[in-house]
Amino acid sequence: MHQINDLRRIDLNLLVILDALLSEQHVTRAAECLHLSQPAVSHALARLRDLLGDPLLVRAGASLVPTPRALEVMAPLGEVLAQVQSLLAPNAFDPATAKRTFRLAMSDYGAAIVLPELIRTLRREAPGIDLQISHASREGMLEGVLNGDIDAAAGVFPEMPNELRSTPLFEEHYVCLLDRNSLADASVLELRTYLSRPHVLLEMRGSGTPEIERALTRLRERRRVAVSLPHWSVAPQLISGTDLILTVASRALRDIDEQSLIIVPPPFDIPSFTFVLAWHKRRGSDQALNWLNAQIERASADINWRPFTQTAQKDFP
The missing domain is CATH 3.40.190.10 (Periplasmic binding protein-like II)
Structure with missing residues (x-):
């Protein structure tokens, strides 16, 4: 009951505005994304600063820069909003109209395999879905998925943490x-x-x-x-x-x-090794991520690829 009373004091619409502000790092652009007036978003930012006890966005030249506290809440905020959206409209995900940004981690090898066909699919079927691709070590990619900085990671992960789910994309040698x-x-x-x-x-x-x-x-x-x-x-x-x-x-x-x-x-x-896609178990109800994962699987299918002819192979010593 104490938690419910705490939530009643918070306008949850502020979280949506905060997500837009952290994404755009610009009050006017955030207002345009939300179809709100600039004064309304500025007022909401003032309330958020008071609520969280932090400036959240500070001016640096002509732009706004997130504070360490803002960077801290950015990933979990995105997850919360995705889960709320899934809870309120469990069957409403429509790739053709969805607007979402996903953060994927992969090496340039993985990007060369996955992205060309995936991007063509997104532009054709889900033009409102954007991707942010990052590159890290194997350990760094998994850590990003665990802490919520990354939505999904594609790579070679000999040891998969229990908190994550994974699916094989292809066998490689x-x-x-x-x-x-x-x-x-x-x-x-x-x-x-x-x-x-x-x-x-x-x-x-x-x-x-x-x-x-x-x-x-x-x-x-x-x-x-x-x-x-x-x-x-x-x-x-x-x-x-x-x-x-x-x-x-x-x-x-x-x-x-x-x-x-x-x-x-x-x-x-x-x-040989297995190239896999990994995401957090807590994201299992996120239909948009589930859809994206399915497209990554399809984009990675390359069963006709042959690196050399059978006549070129020889027995290993």
């Missing part, structure tokens, strides 16, 4: 990319050649690609890393005209120049 002229036999990469050559290493914040390193450790071997970088998209461009080897997830190489580059299997066994 590793291949090697070389300059076509640097490989004597155009179908086979020998282990001794692999170990003698310099390599390009893809890593995020020092995490590296642990699957490859673990596989080499099992062989009691190491490779020399000549170039280390966090950018999946640029890595294949470094191989042409060099003796470098890039060991990478196969779908990252769908658009390579096959005139100058060649894809071959690794000369040792690197376990």
Whole structure:
């Protein structure tokens, strides 16, 4: 009863206005989004500042900047409003008319796989749904989903926290990319050649690609890393005209120049992995997020992708 009495003192419409203000960081634009007058939104901001005991938005030049307290409440506020909307209109989600911003986390590899088809679907079926894409380490993406900063994350997550749900998007495996002229036999990469050559290493914040390193450790071997970088998209461009080897997830190489580059299997066994989509269990009733997750699954389906022909494969030692 005490909580109910506390809620009665609060105009819940203020939370909607606060969400718009934090999103737009501009009183006039927030008013336009809400179809309210600018004085009404300014008055609401004054009430919110009094209610929360914080300025919430402070002027910096010509714009308004959220305070640390405002940044703190931004993610949970979005979740609360989504849950209230779902509670009051459980069957009302319509992609064609919905207006919503979703925050997704994925690497540029994941973005290259998921986003092209997903964006086409959104523009065709849900033009009012916007996406904010962020990039972090595996641990950082899961932490973002756990604390509400991220709506869903797509990636490789060997350990999934109990608070999260996940669904597999596709199975993936590793291949090697070389300059076509640097490989004597155009179908086979020998282990001794692999170990003698310099390599390009893809890593995020020092995490590296642990699957490859673990596989080499099992062989009691190491490779020399000549170039280390966090950018999946640029890595294949470094191989042409060099003796470098890039060991990478196969779908990252769908658009390579096959005139100058060649894809071959690794000369040792690197376990395949599952690329998954993760979101928080508490978002299970969010029909808009459920719809978006389904579109991500469809956009990720690529069953016809073949990184190299069957004749190019060989048994691992």
